[in-house]
Amino acid sequence: xxxxxxxxxxxxxxxxxxxxxxxxxxxxxxxxxxxxxxxxxxxxxxxxxxxxxxxxxxxxxxxxxxxxxxxxxxxxxxxxxxxxxxxxx
Numbered sequence: 001x002x003x004x005x006x007x008x009x010x011x012x013x014x015x016x017x018x019x020x021x022x023x024x025x026x027x028x029x030x031x032x033x034x035x036x037x038x039x040x041x042x043x044x045x046x047x048x049x050x051x052x053x054x055x056x057x058x059x060x061x062x063x064x065x066x067x068x069x070x071x072x073x074x075x076x077x078x079x080x081x082x083x084x085x086x087x088x089x
Contacts, residue, residue: 010051011040017049021058 009016018025031037032047037057039047 011048012051012054014047014049017047017054020051020054021061 012020014025014028018028021028028037028049029047032039032049037049038053039049042048
C-alpha cells in the first residue's frame with residue numbers, strides 16, 4: 001500500500017506525494033511549478049518531494065491555510081510590518 005511505502009521513505013514520487021496530500025498529481029505538479037511546493041529532480045528527471053515538507057503542507061491544509069509562494073510570504077510579512085508601524089503601503 002502507498003501508506004506502507006511512504007513510512008519507509010524521506011522522498012516521495014509525484015504519485016505518492018499526491019496521494020499523501022489527497023490531491024491530484026496535476027495539482028501537485030502545478031504547485032511545484034508555481035514554487036508553492038519544492039521538489040528535487042532525480043537523475044531521470046522525475047520529481048521527488050520531501051516528506052517533512054509534505055507533512056508541513058498537509059498540516060496547514062487541515063486548518064484551511066492557503067498555499068502561498070515564498071515571495072507572497074515575504075510580501076505578507078512586509079505588509080504586516082507596515083501595518084504595525086501604521087504606515088500604509
